[in-house]
Amino acid sequence: MAVKEVRTRFAPSPTGFMHVGNLRTALYEYLIAKSQGGKFILRIEDTDQERLVEGATQVIYDTLAKVSIIHDEGPDIGGPFGPYVQSERLSLYKPYAIELVEKEHAYYCFCTKERLDSLRISNSDAEDNSFPAGYDRHCRDFSKDEISNKLAMNSPYIIRQKMPLSGKTTFNDAVYGSITVDNDELEDQVLLKSDGFPTYNFANVVDDHLMKISHVIRGSEYLSSAPKYNLLYEAFGWEIPLYVHLSLIQGKNPDGTVSKLSKRHGATSFEDLLNDGYLTEAIINYIALLGWCPKENIEVMSMSELISLFSIDGISKSPAIFDYDKLRWFNAEYIRAMPILDFQNRALPYYKELFGDMLLDYEKISEILQPRITQFTQIPAMISFLKELPTYSSEFYIHKKMKTTKESSLEKLKEILPNIVSLADWSQQNIHDMLIKFAIDKEIKNGQIMWPVRTAISGVEVTPGGAVEILTILGKEESIRRINMGIKLLEDELEY
């Protein structure tokens, strides 16, 4: 028996940005296809002429390329089932709609927008929901003559799906199982709009069939329209694909409630996340786990590991809250795992922006930064003290655990200064040995000397790296200058 080829598709409408929910859908579609040796297809759904956004399709290409979700067929690379842009397939849908009219699974509707609007208002007012399915099916039972008359008069029309008035429809979903609804709940939804364009619901079904899509993977916001899809497939006599509905991604509101992830929760598009300093690998890894868990229960996974580990039965039904803390952790994991040169390359723009043409040991800076940042965007704030010594309070010299005071700090700074001045070879090892030797000679704890030195040369309470590293980076001359400034600050303060 020939096994049917797995074909999934990502069918975004070009809105100009990639919401993480969409990205996760694309990822799962890709993973399902690739984990079963199938094909992943990109199809652009741009049937809404009023919402066209310039350059929006490019955003989709760019995003997918950046995260290594590579499509096998699509508008830019073609394929055997093109075109892959719905606006280029327009002539295709109408005949299918008419076929359905002929099969009496659809009908012409001549209702005006105004009538439908007032209908909706009165319906929402009515407590009894006289026509629960939204539309009152006014045009459903027109006679053949009436219809051909109106068509002959060029009356604008739409085509609606003719839902069964009784009975039930059951459909199966790979994650939600079997779901049954009463047919009288189903609206006679619009298939073809008055401009001749198909609606999303209709184009989707037609295209998925024509493109031989085996798995329809989409957000659970479409779950309640799934029965209508089933009925459409049945009306055409087409094979129904496997539905895989994905739970929503939610965000936590300041007041503790949750709702669909949106702007007010923070960065919600792929672009936002990149701007906030997240790596594509971290983003992909994190969102892969938002609603799915591998059997082995491991967390850090590359794309190829995701492909080999992915399976539909690991997808969960309940919605997940987007957790920026966890994303940050993934990001830090990926940052720490980078070869130092890669880290350096990514950090370089921040160094250059901050330091201009100052000569500093970037490699050393990268070494101290790599284990400490969760996002590259944190770099400037963390090391700006290297560029310029901030004005700081002498209180910084007081540290309980190090047992340092202003007085002790002043004393130690004065004592260590000659050693620093006379240090010939300014290497990290030498600097380290010199300071440690000082502590041993004076029979003091390392902190007694390290703390005042680090404070004097940094001017901040918390620094990435310690006194030794910072001295190394700053260089001898600047270090001496800063220590002298520290001595002066303390002397003035203590009124010497």
Next chain:
RNA sequence: GGCCCGUUGGUCAAGCGGUCAAGACAUCGCCCUUUCACGGCGAAGACAGGAGUUCGAUUCUCCUACGGGUCACCA
């Protein structure tokens, strides 16, 4: 409001009739240590509630509560 879906620690989640109910993030403590990180060790913290079914329910069924989705000539 009708219909549909969901509900294991603060968050992501494992579990698929018998477990002292995994693990990760976050939190807290200890160790390492010249601050901060990294790393190591440890602590606290959960099956929404109620009925059934069963020798036995987190797991199966029903009800309630709460949360979410959906009700367009948008996708």
